[in-house]
Amino acid sequence: MGAQHTVTEVAAAVDATRLAADGVSVGYGARTVIEDLDVAIPSGVVTTIIGPNGCGKSTLLRTLSRLLKPTRGTVVLDGDDIGRLRTRDVAKKLGLLPQAPVAPEGLTVADLVARGRHPHQSWLRQWSSDDAAVVERALAMTGVSDLGDRPVDSLSGGQRQRVWISMTLAQGTDLLLLDEPTTYLDLAHAIDVLDLVDDLHESGCTVVMVLHDLNLATRYSDNLVVMKEGSILAQGHPRDVITAELLHEAFGLRAMVIDDPVGDRPLIVPIGRAHVQLP
Amino acid sequence: MSGKDLRPSGPDIQPDGAEVRPNRQDTRPAMTPGVRLGTVSFVWRPWNVLITVLLAAAAFLVFCLSIGIGDFPIGLDQVLATLLGRGEQVDEFVIMDLRMPRALAGLVVGIALGVSGAITQSVARNPLASPDILGITGGASAVAVFLVTVSGGTAAAVVNAVGLSAAALAGGLGTGLLVYFLAWRRGIDGFRLILIGISVSAVMEAITTWLLATADIRDVARAQAWLVGSLDGRSWDEVRVAIWGTLVLLVVVGGVSFQFKPLHLGDDVAAGLGVRYTRVRAVLLLCAVLLAGVAVSAAGPVPFVALVAPQVAMRLVRCPTPPIVASGVVGALLLIGADLVARTALPIGLPVGVVTAAIGGPFLVYLLVRANLR
Numbered sequence: 212m213g214a215q216h217t218v219t220e221v222a223a224a225v226d227a228t229r230l231a232a233d234g235v236s237v238g239y240g241a242r243t244v245i246e247d248l249d250v251a252i253p254s255g256v257v258t259t260i261i262g263p264n265g266c267g268k269s270t271l272l273r274t275l276s277r278l279l280k281p282t283r284g285t286v287v288l289d290g291d292d293i294g295r296l297r298t299r300d301v302a303k304k305l306g307l308l309p310q311a312p313v314a315p316e317g318l319t320v321a322d323l324v325a326r327g328r329h330p331h332q333s334w335l336r337q338w339s340s341d342d343a344a345v346v347e348r349a350l351a352m353t354g355v356s357d358l359g360d361r362p363v364d365s366l367s368g369g370q371r372q373r374v375w376i377s378m379t380l381a382q383g384t385d386l387l388l389l390d391e392p393t394t395y396l397d398l399a400h401a402i403d404v405l406d407l408v409d410d411l412h413e414s415g416c417t418v419v420m421v422l423h424d425l426n427l428a429t430r431y432s433d434n435l436v437v438m439k440e441g442s443i444l445a446q447g448h449p450r451d452v453i454t455a456e457l458l459h460e461a462f463g464l465r466a467m468v469i470d471d472p473v474g475d476r477p478l479i480v481p482i483g484r485a486h487v488q489l490p
Numbered sequence: 491m492s493g494k495d496l497r498p499s500g501p502d503i504q505p506d507g508a509e510v511r512p513n514r515q516d517t518r519p520a521m522t523p524g525v526r527l528g529t530v531s532f533v534w535r536p537w538n539v540l541i542t543v544l545l546a547a548a549a550f551l552v553f554c555l556s557i558g559i560g561d562f563p564i565g566l567d568q569v570l571a572t573l574l575g576r577g578e579q580v581d582e583f584v585i586m587d588l589r590m591p592r593a594l595a596g597l598v599v600g601i602a603l604g605v606s607g608a609i610t611q612s613v614a615r616n617p618l619a620s621p622d623i624l625g626i627t628g629g630a631s632a633v634a635v636f637l638v639t640v641s642g643g644t645a646a647a648v649v650n651a652v653g654l655s656a657a658a659l660a661g662g663l664g665t666g667l668l669v670y671f672l673a674w675r676r677g678i679d680g681f682r683l684i685l686i687g688i689s690v691s692a693v694m695e696a697i698t699t700w701l702l703a704t705a706d707i708r709d710v711a712r713a714q715a716w717l718v719g720s721l722d723g724r725s726w727d728e729v730r731v732a733i734w735g736t737l738v739l740l741v742v743v744g745g746v747s748f749q750f751k752p753l754h755l756g757d758d759v760a761a762g763l764g765v766r767y768t769r770v771r772a773v774l775l776l777c778a779v780l781l782a783g784v785a786v787s788a789a790g791p792v793p794f795v796a797l798v799a800p801q802v803a804m805r806l807v808r809c810p811t812p813p814i815v816a817s818g819v820v821g822a823l824l825l826i827g828a829d830l831v832a833r834t835a836l837p838i839g840l841p842v843g844v845v846t847a848a849i850g851g852p853f854l855v856y857l858l859v860r861a862n863l864r
Contacts, residue, residue: 278761302764309758315615317810318754326751330764334748362810382763 227254229386229417230275232306235284237267243439244270247284257408258416259428262438263462268421269310269390270440275419276307276388302330306379310390314363320374321359324349327381349380352414353407369400373407378409387411389420392463393427393457405431425479429453430471437461444486498553525702541807542816549823553597556830593808595724596826596842599785600795604803604821606745606781607796608812609774612750613682619850620797621666621782624687628694628792629665630783631717634658634790635698638713639705654716655728659787665690666779678771704858719792719843721829732788743777747814754811792843795821798850806858824850 231251236368238244243268252258252275272352273279274288277293286293293301306327314323327349328342350356353373358366372392379387392408395399405427414419422428428435429449437445437452439461445452453476458466464481473479482489554573558564564572564581572578572585592787603621612620621627637657647823652660669690673683698717702710749770752760760767782796807816828845836845 276762277760283818297764298761298766299764305762307758309756309762312756312759315754315810318717319810322810323755326755326763332748334745337748379762404668 215449228252229254229289230419231287232271232275232281233285233287235274235277235281235286237270237281237457243282243441245274245281248257248442250443251445252417252419252435254417255412255415256433257431258413258434258436259432260419260421260438260442261423261425261428261461262396266438267441268438270441271436272388272390272419272421276305277301278307278309300332302382302384304384304386306382306387308375308379308387308389308392311394316364317362318364319359320355320361320363320366320377321346321350323363323374324355324377327378330382335386345383346381348379352380352410353377359424367394367400372396372400372404376407376411385416385469387416387418389418391421391423393422393424401427425453425458429476429479430474448473449476453479510612515548534715535765538807538809538813538816542819545806545816545819549597549600549819549826552823552826552830553593556596556826556833556842557585557593558831559834560584589852590726591726591729592829593826594731595721595729595788596829597822598729598736599721599789599792599800600822600825601818602732602736602739602781602785602821603792603825604799604817604819605740605814606778606785607801607821608800608814608817609781609800610742610796611800612677612754612777613771613775613813614683615682615754616680617758617795617801619680619684619687621778622793623684623691624702624779624782624794625665625669625690625806626662626779626782627786627793628691628698629668630658630662630786630826631761632665632694632697632789633661633710634716635701635705635713638716639701639709645735653786656718659783659789662786663779663783665694666783670775670779678768678775698726715774715841716790718841719790719846720841721789722841725789728788732784739777739781739784743774743814746773746777750814751811752775789825790841792846794847794850795824798854802850802853803859805861 228251229484231353232248236246237249248271250271260271262268262404269476270279271418274281277286277296277298280294288301320368323327325338325346328338328346331342332338347356350359351397352463353376354372355370355377358370358374358476365372366374376389376392379389384490392404396404409431410421420432435445435447435452436443437457444461447459455466455468458464458479466482467480469475469480469486554566554569558566558569560577561586564584567579568577569585574579577585607620610621610624611617613619634654634657637654669683669687670678672690673679673686676683702713705713749760749765749767752763752765753767753770755763757767785792785796800817801810801814803813803820803822806820807813809816824846825842828849829842831849832840832842832845
């Protein structure tokens with residue numbers, strides 16, 4: 212009986228992978244960016260895709276979110292081939308925030324976030340009290356309730372990104388894909404946005420994101436996917452994955468990996484040519 | 491949740507927040523703070539609906555005035571009575587047989603151009619986009635001028651067989667579709683569409699200018715009259731085609747209009763929200779091209795309405811994106827208003843196209859400057 216229980220638990224854990232890529236190759240025109248890649252996104256944790264510029268991080272995220280159609284292989288969402296699902300059904304399960312989105316000038320925060328309800332609306336039912344409640348919750352969760360009547364373009368970069376994340380939340384999915392949510396943000400605002408991402412994770416969301424900053428990725432993710440030249444070099448918890456050797460292999464970066472003085476994860480100290488005093 | 495407390499430190503919040511917010515609440519009573527989300531869609535709609543209805547009423551009033559004014563003046567009350575089928579026989583003849591086609595043509599052309607402009611600007615996410623630069627007007631003009639100025643057997647035969655308007659319409663649609671297919675590269679990109687539209691339009695304009703420069707002076711005068719856009723001498727048959735064409739296209743636009751809002755946020759966001767944007771955009775652009783084509787065939791290339799009507803509507807309705815219905819209403823108001831001015835206040839024979847640019851341009855500038863002064 213006990214053994215059986217364990218088997219069920221393992222099965223549940225495997226089932227818990229809601230989003231996975233199965234042997235996908237993706238490219239733009241004749242250029243192949245990703246070749247025969249497998250990845251499973253564990254549920255309920257923050258997964259971050261890292262890698263050098265042009266390694267296919269964003270391409271992978273865009274493929275997982277169905278923005279790009281793989282030339283070979285499939286992306287599986289909740290057991291279905293994502294390419295065979297209706298766009299609208301995908302949007303009900305998976306929230307996506309593309310890189311550096313732009314809102315029309317003058318569009319208010321409340322209006323923008325309300326548009327996140329689109330997958331749940333129809334020509335006849337364009338707005339309901341359900342929608343209102345969800346949007347209100349999304350605004351509150353991202354701490355932008357007070358900004359409801361402000362035009363999005365009048366906000367600071369950090370506030371704006373919170374608003375966009377709020378819109379993605381209003382979609383009502385517990386699977387969020389964020390493409391470089393900290394682009395163009397200063398460090399304080401980047402931390403602010405990533406704290407928000409952690410809040411979302413705490414409230415039960417599965418998050419997949421692309422980040423450039425390795426230390427932020429290490430601090431805020433439970434699962435790192437390290438990419439190089441269109442394939443996955445390593446995957447796992449930052450403590451298991453981040454080593455000086457890996458950083459050199461993936462990025463060609465000389466670095467020292469030390470214990471984070473304020474956290475329980477590694478901290479990457481890059482070693483360049485200048486201003487370095489090695490012992 | 492810790493995320494709830496908004497960063498109070500934000501040096502970025504203060505400059506905007508201190509100035510903009512109180513100001514906004516004073517000057518925009520119709521836009522009650524959006525935090526009350528139970529009413530998000532209702533908060534701004536009363537203003538939208540109110541302004542649209544007022545504009546429609548104004549358009550109807552100008553429509554009636556326009557019918558009443560002429561060599562045989564008819565009072566507003568008589569016009570209304572006749573429209574309701576209770577007028578005198580003389581009035582009925584003058585209104586229904588003589589003046590109605592022209593007035594209706596103005597109304598329909600205005601609506602078609604306004605809606606076409608609103609769609610084009612939304613799809614291209616650019617206020618400069620309008621059917622004028624998507625090659626429709628340029629292509630129609632080139633074909634019309636060619637048929638008028640080239641005195642060959644074939645040209646005359648074409649004009650006799652299908653009429654100048656229909657031939658021009660075909661030219662406009664052909665050019666519009668050419669631009670669309672040239673701009674297509676794994677989907678439609680707004681900037682690419684505009685650049686190709688401008689290039690193709692420039693070629694068409696060059697052809698038109700060359701034809702005018704080399705043609706007989708009498709033909710040039712005829713061609714010029716067509717080129718400016720006019721409502722003179724419309725027949726019921728022409729108007730009926732334009733009305734039905736516009737109605738059918740408006741129904742299609744209304745059907746896909748629900749997918750409009752996410753499109754304003756960009757392709758990736760729209761796709762993330764479950765919109766098949768390539769298809770939706772193709773349908774919308776095709777409708778815009780056809781609407782502009784209907785307008786060109788009914789009144790010639792009336793300039794500026796499609797560009798200015800959505801922008802004026804946006805600012806009157808206080809909507810961040812071109813509102814479709816209000817754009818159509820503003821287009822109609824602008825066109826029949828301009829026609830009325832052209833017929834009453836200015837020397838006889840001045841075509842409506844001259845006046846739309848003269849009224850629409852300054853009004854848009856006024857709205858922009860007023861926004862600056864605020």
